[in-house]
Amino acid sequence: MQKETIAIHTGYDKKGSNGEMAIPISQTTAYAFRDSTHAANLFALKELGAIYTRLNNPTTDIFEQRYAQLEGGAAALATSSGAAAIFYSIINIAEAGDNILIADKLYGGSVTLFHFTLKRLGISVKVFNNDDASDLESLVDDKTKAIFFESLSNPQIAIPNIEKIVTVAQKYGIITICDNTVPTASLFNPIKFGIDVVVHSTSKYTSGNGTALGGVIVERDNLAEFFKQNKDRYPHFSTPDASYHGLVYVDVPLPNFCLRARLSLARDIGAVPSPHNSWLLIQSLETLSLRVDKHSSNALEVAKFLESHPKVKSVSYPGLKGDKYYDKAQKYFNNGKASGLLSFEVSTFEEAKKVIDSVKLFSIVVNIGDSKSLITHPASTTHSQLSEEELLKAGVNPTTVRLSIGLENTIDLIEDLTQALNK
């Protein structure tokens, strides 16, 4: 099936219910078992079904099936936020003493997660060059458990060298994790390029109107085989899990990465979505392709306008011919579409502040992917916890203004930016 169809139909059988056209919200904490054998079978994975909403929920399950198929993956696990999805994806395969290779251009919350929170848990990071990955191989060692990067980095709007990352990862048998939040599954499918695990913040374009926080982890087919072949690096998948009466994940005929994340991490940590948020995200998925196309064409128009404005020093938008990442966007993303995220440079910090304080339609919000257009100054907000050195390393300049172009008419957006720049 094609993506637009998957987003509307996968995982829901209208005939199996009361015929509700809209998917029911299973707003429940727990589920009644038929009898004690049924209960025992569910816990032993002999039968699959709902046990407790911290582990699974029928509404969330439909969202997971749809996202897994949209990414061309084998299975998905939904989480309460993108941050939770990233945290799970790392601690699912790494523990104290291990290290993760991370791109030098990442979301601010991921930078703090890796450099501070995971460090306190004994998981260290080594940073590689996102754009060419030329230093990646030299950073690999026996304790390297994952390579983590963003397909279109927020807020730097950079695109990595995915072929290079995949080549190094496959040579050493290391899991690759791609944060695909900004392009979404509509524009880009990392698994088709050889990536093992995809994570998302569904709070952004997937939600699309800023109403539901959420995250999702998607894994490719056949990871069990990969874990068998690389059991020295990933022993937890092929040795008995004492916390689950000796379960050996690679022996279970279910997609292994999400299985372990669900059975041990969702069980023990519980950062799962509420059924209502899963339902909101299901509504959003129905229009994902339409919206992402429109965000992309609107952003391209605004980028072209900004490029021609005398007060704008430069514009970063991978959909723009001549952009540093234009060729990669053409190669990786559906028809070269590049989402609604763009940034531009003005001459001074003061000028950046003036533009932000003068716009009327754009809201000053630390978010992206909303139907409403948003404007931010990363240096003083999303990335303000970083030192000046870390800021520069993260590619955030004090004169950078970031826009998340919404679904309004571009005539109005361009008029608003014009008056703000000319003030």
Ligand SMILES: *Cc1c(COP(=O)(O)O)cnc(C)c1O
């Ligand atoms: C927002 C964002 C996150 C974090 O997601 P939340 O849903 O806010 O927890 C992670 N990665 C990227 C690229 C993001 O834009």
